[in-house]
Amino acid sequence: MTLVLDTAFDLISVLFFQDEVVAIKLIRLQNAHARHLELVEREIEVLQRAEEKKHPNIVSFRGHFKHQGIPCLVMEYCAGGTLFHRIRDLKNRDKFLKEEEFISYLAQISAGVEVRS
Numbered sequence: 001m002t003l004v005l006d007t008a009f010d011l012i013s014v015l016f017f018q019d020e021v022v023a024i025k026l027i028r029l030q031n032a033h034a035r036h037l038e039l040v041e042r043e044i045e046v047l048q049r050a051e052e053k054k055h056p057n058i059v060s061f062r063g064h065f066k067h068q069g070i071p072c073l074v075m076e077y078c079a080g081g082t083l084f085h086r087i088r089d090l091k092n093r094d095k096f097l098k099e100e101e102f103i104s105y106l107a108q109i110s111a112g113v114e115v116r117s
Contacts, residue, residue: 014077022062025073040071047073050112057112 013024027040047061060076080086083105090096097105 017062017074020062021077023059023075023077025075026067027071027073029070044071044073047075055112057108 013026014021015024016022017024029037029040044064047058050058051061059078062074062076064071064073066072087097
């Protein structure tokens with residue numbers, strides 16, 4: 001297992017699972033409030049709905065399970081990283097997204113939002 005991202009709320013690792021490279025998101029629940037637990041359930045619901053629709057603008061969801069009481073979400077591994085990290089890395093180099101790239105991301109985000117409703 002390879003650690004990809006470690007935040008205050010979750011830990012994302014990459015591993016080989018059922019003939020596929022996937023990302024496993026382990027959600028930290030120590031000292032979590034009830035609202036945080038609700039958000040975890042909501043994230044699972046949204047990802048399941050997007051997967052049913054095979055939405056091209058949302059990462060593919062493979063399933064979820066609990067390991068020693070820790071919720072784990074199994075998702076498609078996106079080697080390019082997150083949009084947040086792409087923008088942060090550009091900002092750290094005093095650069096910005098090109099207009100065409102920004103418009104492409106905005107269109108994809110807008111298309112993905114329709115899954116939530």
